[in-house]
Amino acid sequence: MKKIRIPENLTSMAYRAIKDYILDGRLDENTRLTEEFLSQRLGISKSPVREALTRLESERLIQIEPRRGAYLRKFSIKEIGDLYDLREALEVYAVGKTQLSPALLAGLRESVERSRTHLEANDKRRYIEEDVNFHASLTAASGNELLTEILRNLQHQVWLFRRKTYDLSRSKATDTHAAIVRALEEGDKSRAQRLMREHIGEVRDKLIHYLEEQGER
Amino acid sequence: MKKIRIPENLTSMAYRAIKDYILDGRLDENTRLTEEFLSQRLGISKSPVREALTRLESERLIQIEPRRGAYLRKFSIKEIGDLYDLREALEVYAVGKTQLSPALLAGLRESVERSRTHLEANDKRRYIEEDVNFHASLTAASGNELLTEILRNLQHQVWLFRRKTYDLSRSKATDTHAAIVRALEEGDKSRAQRLMREHIGEVRDKLIHYLEEQGER
DNA sequence: TAGGAGGCACTACCATGCAACTATTCATCG
């Protein structure tokens, strides 16, 4: 019998823990993520923490200023715009490549249903998770794992600055998701692509508008 | 006067050195990149080397097998196909977003000229660099820095397995580049996009075909 | 009061050492 692998080391454990910690959204964006604090919190030494931080930096979730430490990444409005533009291009592309299957469609329908439920229950947390899940499922159906990974990372970046802007266009989003599923059910990928493009573009525009207003105050 | 920053630490130095080392192409793909070898070669300790390696792994240039060490990343044919599909989608998108300017067009024309020169001189090294440079310039003209960074990384991944396949469709590529520039000069972005799509698709197909033949032997 | 110099506390960065694990070699047995 093959030996059981424990493909887990403290670095990857720390990576996930810190990532969860910063994506949770309760963190002020100016707090410094010191090695000592993180290592004590996780009960490990600084070495794996440092490695986890370098990985998080290369994923653009934190920024490390030499000799000064690690902070949550700050995004300019232009960077946020670029990010959404890219998401739009990639998700539209993914929809075009979708390998349709009954299982996929069923999964998407269920996702939309769950979104509706959480929306009615006003359960923000689960609603957002389901929204992310919808996009992730659709992307994964393209069969391109590299694309899926990149989009997951872009989504995580989005999380960093969307913490306080949940309320923008919620119910509309679910309806659009449902419309996308309908288009796919009818095998009309180009309509699904158009809907996806409009969907992300709309979220983008509302978010940018909101941020610009905030910035002026 | 502001204090002069030295935004450099051994980790980033090691990162660049190791990256250059593995992208250089002289490395056998089964050699193990041991921490001790790298740290001795660079004259530093293992700590910054380890951090550089974790960063390179998250950029998909190497793969670290737990408790076993770091190797050059190996790509399956499917992964290579996915990579090119993504490059195609992103570069076509970038061309669509290009902010045309006389300076850009002049730069691209010069790049094509240099490519022709290196091709005639049979200078592979410079020719490839110029090819990469052409695509990078065009991408950068989209104004989307995130996109530019992602494409640069994809390009680096391509370098890892294109070391021995330089000869496939070289002169053709330069002609296509020239055609793309002409389309942009005429302000016909959609033609430029179509050419770019065909260009990358063609390179992709030839490469995959070549690799499949190799695999059968 | 504003500006600068000096000191102090903090902590990132890196070096080093050790323990745990992997792979390999060699010996032993069926």
Added chain:
DNA sequence: CGATGAATAGTTGCATGGTAGTGCCTCCTA
């Protein structure tokens, strides 16, 4: 002779400690 197991060499993964860079605070001076 092939297979199994133990010993061994080699390396990763992690902890720990020292050094030096950074920012803040205080005190001094103009």
